[in-house]
Each structure stands twice: as C-alpha cells, then as structure tokens.
Amino acid sequence: MKAAKDVFEAFEEISSQLISHLKALSENQLNAIPFEGSWTAAQVGDHLFKSYAVVHTLKGNTTACDRKVDQKVWDIKNVFLDFTIKMASPEAILPETSPISKAQLIGQLTERIEQLKALKDEDLQQVCLDFIIPEYGEFTRLEWMWFTVFHTRRHVYQLEKIMGNLPKNFVHHV
Numbered sequence: 001m002k003a004a005k006d007v008f009e010a011f012e013e014i015s016s017q018l019i020s021h022l023k024a025l026s027e028n029q030l031n032a033i034p035f036e037g038s039w040t041a042a043q044v045g046d047h048l049f050k051s052y053a054v055v056h057t058l059k060g061n062t063t064a065c066d067r068k069v070d071q072k073v074w075d076i077k078n079v080f081l082d083f084t085i086k087m088a089s090p091e092a093i094l095p096e097t098s099p100i101s102k103a104q105l106i107g108q109l110t111e112r113i114e115q116l117k118a119l120k121d122e123d124l125q126q127v128c129l130d131f132i133i134p135e136y137g138e139f140t141r142l143e144w145m146w147f148t149v150f151h152t153r154r155h156v157y158q159l160e161k162i163m164g165n166l167p168k169n170f171v172h173h174v
Contacts, residue, residue: 003070007145008120014152015113018048021159022106025166031099034165043095044159045105048152050093052112054131058119058141062126069125069140076136076143080150083157116148 022030022045030042039047079085089095124142132138139147 003142004120004124007124007142007149008117010149011113011116011145011152014149014156015116017156018045018152018159019106019109019113021156021163022102022109025102025163027099027102029163029166030102030105032166034162038162038165039095039158040100041159041162042100042102042105043097044155044162045109046095046100047089047093048155049105049109049112050095051151052109052116052148053093054144054148055112055115055119057128057131058116058122058144060128060130062123062128062141065125065127065140069142070146072136072139072143073146076147077150080147080154083154116145119145 022041025041030045031040033040119141122141124145125140127138127140128144129138
C-alpha cells in the first residue's frame with residue numbers, strides 16, 4: 001500500500017528532525033523559557049512523547065473501514081499545519097512543569113518513535129476504536145499516523161521558533 005509507505009516515510013523524516021533538534025540543545029537550553037507564555041523545548045518534546053501514546057490505540061481494538069481510509073487526512077493536515085491557529089493541549093498530554101532530563105526525554109521519545117514505526121506491518125485500513133477525538137470521530141490507523149506526522153510537524157515548527165529565540169543567558173527556567 002503506497003499510502004502506508006508515504007506516511008511512514010513522512011514520520012521517519014519529521015521524527016528525525018525532532019530528535020536532531022532536541023539533541024542539538026544543552027540541558028539548560030532545553031529547559032530555558034525562550035519568551036513569555038512559551039513552552040520550553042523540553043516541554044514540546046514531553047508533550048509529543050505523551051501524544052505518541054496513541055501507539056496503544058493503534059495496537060488496540062479495530063474494525064473494518066466502510067469509508068475512504070484517508071478521508072480525514074486533509075482536514076487533519078489543514079488544521080495542524082495552519083500555524084496561525086493557536087491550539088490548547090488536552091490536559092492528558094500537557095508537559096511537565098519542572099525541568100526535564102535531556103537523556104530521559106530523548107530516550108523516551110526514541111522508544112515511542114520506534115514503537116510507532118513498528119506499526120508499518122499493520123493493516124492501516126482498520127478503524128481504531130479505543131480512542132476517539134470528538135471533533136473528528138473515529139480514525140483509521142492511516143489517519144492516526146498522518147495525525148501524528150502533522151502534529152509532530154507543527155511542534156517541530158514551534159521548536160524551531162523556540163530555538164531561534166533562546167536567550168544568550170539562560171536565567172528563566174521552569
């Protein structure tokens with residue numbers, strides 16, 4: 001299935017960018033608040049780590065799809081890649097407010113990323129039943145993977161803004 005190849009290639013590319021950006025920062029830079037109201041780079045990573053728990057939904061209960069398996073992909077893309085929209089994180093995946101260890105963060109993220117990549121052999125046409133986003137309804141595995149790609153892309157963009165605004169003196173930490 002070409003769609004599966006495409007989504008996993010996109011996930012490989014964006015997750016590699018994420019890890020590369022986080023590795024490029026020192027522990028202090030990761031936990032520095034770049035500007036008022038912003039998350040730290042570490043908090044962005046922690047938020048993504050928590051969101052990658054969707055892997056359990058992708059491995060969970062499914063049923064056959066009775067619609068186009070990628071029907072919701074464009075809607076997801078249009079929302080997540082519109083950087084003019086300010087979004088609030090669901091409480092369950094809000095990042096920690098205390099400093100986050102670089103080694104632990106990168107280790108946890110890498111492990112979850114590998115778990116998601118391992119789904120390439122699953123039937124992406126199945127509808128996942130264990131978790132539903134009310135605004136969208138049920139997603140197929142393919143849609144969940146694209147959701148993960150676009151969500152990560154949005155936060156890599158945020159991370160790049162944070163990195164560009166890190167102060168030379170890291171005075172304000174979480």
